[in-house]
Amino acid sequence: MDKRLAALGLLGVGFFVAGSIILGVVGGRWLDTRFGSEPLWLIVGLLLGVVVAFYGVYTMLRPFLDNKQNKGNS
Amino acid sequence: MSRKGCLGCSFPVLITIVVVVLAVGVVSLLSGALGKAIVGDVGLPELFTVEAPHVQLPAEGIFHIGGFAVTNTLLASWITIVILAFFAWAVTHRIKVIPSRLQNLLEFALEWLLNFCIDVAGEKNGRRFFPVITTIFLFVIMNSWLSLVPGFGSITFTAIEHGETHVLPLLRGANTDINFTLALALISFVFVEYLGIREGGLRYFTKFINVRQFGRGVGQLLRGKVKSGFGGIFMGVIDMFVGVLEGIGEMMRIVSFTFRLFGNMLGGEILILMMLFLMPFLLAVPFYGLEMLVGAIQALIFGGLTLVFATMAVTQHEHEASESS
Numbered sequence: 540m541d542k543r544l545a546a547l548g549l550l551g552v553g554f555f556v557a558g559s560i561i562l563g564v565v566g567g568r569w570l571d572t573r574f575g576s577e578p579l580w581l582i583v584g585l586l587l588g589v590v591v592a593f594y595g596v597y598t599m600l601r602p603f604l605d606n607k608q609n610k611g612n613s
Numbered sequence: 614m615s616r617k618g619c620l621g622c623s624f625p626v627l628i629t630i631v632v633v634v635l636a637v638g639v640v641s642l643l644s645g646a647l648g649k650a651i652v653g654d655v656g657l658p659e660l661f662t663v664e665a666p667h668v669q670l671p672a673e674g675i676f677h678i679g680g681f682a683v684t685n686t687l688l689a690s691w692i693t694i695v696i697l698a699f700f701a702w703a704v705t706h707r708i709k710v711i712p713s714r715l716q717n718l719l720e721f722a723l724e725w726l727l728n729f730c731i732d733v734a735g736e737k738n739g740r741r742f743f744p745v746i747t748t749i750f751l752f753v754i755m756n757s758w759l760s761l762v763p764g765f766g767s768i769t770f771t772a773i774e775h776g777e778t779h780v781l782p783l784l785r786g787a788n789t790d791i792n793f794t795l796a797l798a799l800i801s802f803v804f805v806e807y808l809g810i811r812e813g814g815l816r817y818f819t820k821f822i823n824v825r826q827f828g829r830g831v832g833q834l835l836r837g838k839v840k841s842g843f844g845g846i847f848m849g850v851i852d853m854f855v856g857v858l859e860g861i862g863e864m865m866r867i868v869s870f871t872f873r874l875f876g877n878m879l880g881g882e883i884l885i886l887m888m889l890f891l892m893p894f895l896l897a898v899p900f901y902g903l904e905m906l907v908g909a910i911q912a913l914i915f916g917g918l919t920l921v922f923a924t925m926a927v928t929q930h931e932h933e934a935s936e937s938s
Contacts, residue, residue, distance in 0.1 A: 547914070
């Protein structure tokens, strides 16, 4: 597959970042209301969401980054 | 070639066109909200006044079949289906070697789409994916272009609900209904997952639940290799985390497909409504052109993304096989 066409898949990156952070926050809030431990789980969920977002974007971008490096080395 | 004239028109015709455009411009400026704010109400006849647009997010129900509400967006999508089916029938019932104009147009479009599919997915897979991708593409583009046709939104009917009378548009672009875009996104999602499972079998799920490295680490730990065992377990936990991430990404695709199409189409509709309100007749025309472009791009993105993800799902284990060898 052409690399430029494969890059079409990156259109979803923004949604992935927003979605994983929102999922983390909503999940944290839900746990907080269940256990009455505000704002512990909210913060944990937020951090988890941010980590997941960054790592996910990194894995999505890796094929493109690797390719660039290989080109530079060879 | 005569030097008289300009832009392919003789001078009287050109002057008439300029005068008409200017007149329409002045009238639209005076009748729109923009002109009213600048020069005030000049008392134009009822015909030229524009009401403030009423934007509603959910689709409006028109009538009910049993307990099932038929909304104006659903009606519009039915019309799209009828038109596409009619096109297909009109072209294929008398297909010729030397194509007629209509056949030529459709052949051009389909050939272009087929080449796009083959470019992305390769010869064999491209031909396999082509029907689904083309259906999605044609359906979305037809929906968005139909919603620009006069009559969409302007033909209204009066509904009485809970004792209140509402004036509702009879037709509304199907892409502006989130249920429609969600359904399309689910179709695309199921298509991609089905292909992945069919191609890779149960191994497809190792993408999401990846315990191989973890199991290897535990095995090494049991055999007494403590250091490499713990290392393996640590890597295994990361692998599992990546698998979960993969699953989240897959789910997020539905959301992104849904909201991308819905947002773009609803935004375009509201944009045109607002432009019609601010300065009717003239200012809305360029935005109609813009919306045609946006509709085509969104259809291409929807079809193209489904194609790219389907190709990824099919070729995924090929990569794994080549990596492990």
